[in-house]
Amino acid sequence: MGNVVQQDILQQLEQLRKDASAALAQADTAEAMREWHTEYLGRKGRLTAILRNLGSLPGEERPLVGKVANEVKDALENALQERQAASAQAELEAVRRAESVDVTLPGRPQNLGKLHITTRTLREIYAIFTAMGFQIYDSPEVETDEYNFQLLNMPPGHPARDMWDTFYTTTPGLILRTHTSPGQIHAMREYATEPIRVILPGKVYRYEAVDASHESMFYQVEGLAVGKHITFCDLKGVLINFANQMYGEGRKSRFRKSYFPFTEPSVEMDIDCVLCNGQGCPVCKYTGWLEMLGAGMVNPVVLEYGGYDPTEFSGFAFGMGPERMALQKYGIDDIRNFYTNDMRLLERV
Numbered sequence: 308m309g310n311v312v313q314q315d316i317l318q319q320l321e322q323l324r325k326d327a328s329a330a331l332a333q334a335d336t337a338e339a340m341r342e343w344h345t346e347y348l349g350r351k352g353r354l355t356a357i358l359r360n361l362g363s364l365p366g367e368e369r370p371l372v373g374k375v376a377n378e379v380k381d382a383l384e385n386a387l388q389e390r391q392a393a394s395a396q397a398e399l400e401a402v403r404r405a406e407s408v409d410v411t412l413p414g415r416p417q418n419l420g421k422l423h424i425t426t427r428t429l430r431e432i433y434a435i436f437t438a439m440g441f442q443i444y445d446s447p448e449v450e451t452d453e454y455n456f457q458l459l460n461m462p463p464g465h466p467a468r469d470m471w472d473t474f475y476t477t478t479p480g481l482i483l484r485t486h487t488s489p490g491q492i493h494a495m496r497e498y499a500t501e502p503i504r505v506i507l508p509g510k511v512y513r514y515e516a517v518d519a520s521h522e523s524m525f526y527q528v529e530g531l532a533v534g535k536h537i538t539f540c541d542l543k544g545v546l547i548n549f550a551n552q553m554y555g556e557g558r559k560s561r562f563r564k565s566y567f568p569f570t571e572p573s574v575e576m577d578i579d580c581v582l583c584n585g586q587g588c589p590v591c592k593y594t595g596w597l598e599m600l601g602a603g604m605v606n607p608v609v610l611e612y613g614g615y616d617p618t619e620f621s622g623f624a625f626g627m628g629p630e631r632m633a634l635q636k637y638g639i640d641d642i643r644n645f646y647t648n649d650m651r652l653l654e655r656v
């Protein structure tokens with residue numbers, strides 16, 4: 308009778324081992340493995356339940372059953388450990404895979420900005436003139452009527468003042484400069500009676516009805532050279548050299564007589580249209596020429612205001628509009644585009 312019970316218990320143990328092994332193979336989380344351990348090997352688990360029947364066995368049969376029970380227990384515990392180790396390893400692998408960096412992937416493109424077209428044009432102008440020995444001279448944007456007009460040979464009531472629509476401040480005599488020319492007086496008064504070669508870049512302001520070719524704020528770059536024996540040839544040489552560097556070697560240029568109160572004689576310089584090579588197009592209004600700048604020999608009156616004796620010194624001056632130059636170079640049809648920050652234009656140029 309004892310023997311039958313022993314066989315029965317041994318069978319139960321064998322069944323337990325099979326069941327437990329099969330169940331362990333299905334348990335793939337730490338939680339499931341803990342539950343598995345409770346169910347099969349825990350204090351109230353199935354192995355314990357089987358061993359509880361040990362008491363019904365005759366004494367001499369117990370050792371064998373006990374030995375088999377221990378073997379089953381050890382085997383299952385080992386299996387659990389292996390399974391836990393394998394699962395931890397797999398988890399680690401998964402984390403490693405998820406967190407790994409694929410160095411072969413293309414990088415994320417950086418959205419790089421670039422300098423505004425006005426800034427780039429100004430820097431091109433600076434580079435060309437500084438290479439010819441001109442220094443960059445800063446002068447104020449808020450000016451007096453005296454500097455903006457009078458010292459440039461335009462006393463109150465002078466008809467040439469009509470060429471510049473002016474912003475006045477509430478302080479009498481204080482205005483926003485309409486051109487960079489007053490900087491000539493500042494430079495001369497600072498350096499008199501040394502020779503001068505400067506360019507004077509900056510913003511200027513006009514009380515304008517804004518349209519495709521007029522803005523109320525824009526840039527100018529003024530130039531001034533004062534010294535002994537400076538002639539109109541020097542003016543032409545400097546400006547033709549400038550045009551060739553700015554627009555490409557071999558540009559045609561022409562000088563037309565003009566009038567500015569602060570220069571005598573005065574000229575306007577044109578270059579053959581960079582877009583149609585002088586053939587005629589909408590940008591040059593079918594003339595084949597683009598107006599590039601105003602220039603002339605510094606009026607003796609202005610030299611004197613600046614502190615130079617006009618019987619000893621002479622000089623030339625010029626003034627250009629960088630936006631206009633960029634407009635021509637890039638075929639932009641509206642000067643307002645420069646400062647409305649339209650990305651379509653900014654990305655194109």
Ligand code: DAH
Nearest residue numbers: 486488601602603624625626
């Ligand atoms: N100041 C002039 C303007 O705004 C441009 C100019 C013309 C400047 C002739 C000069 C010059 O220095 O010589 O229209």
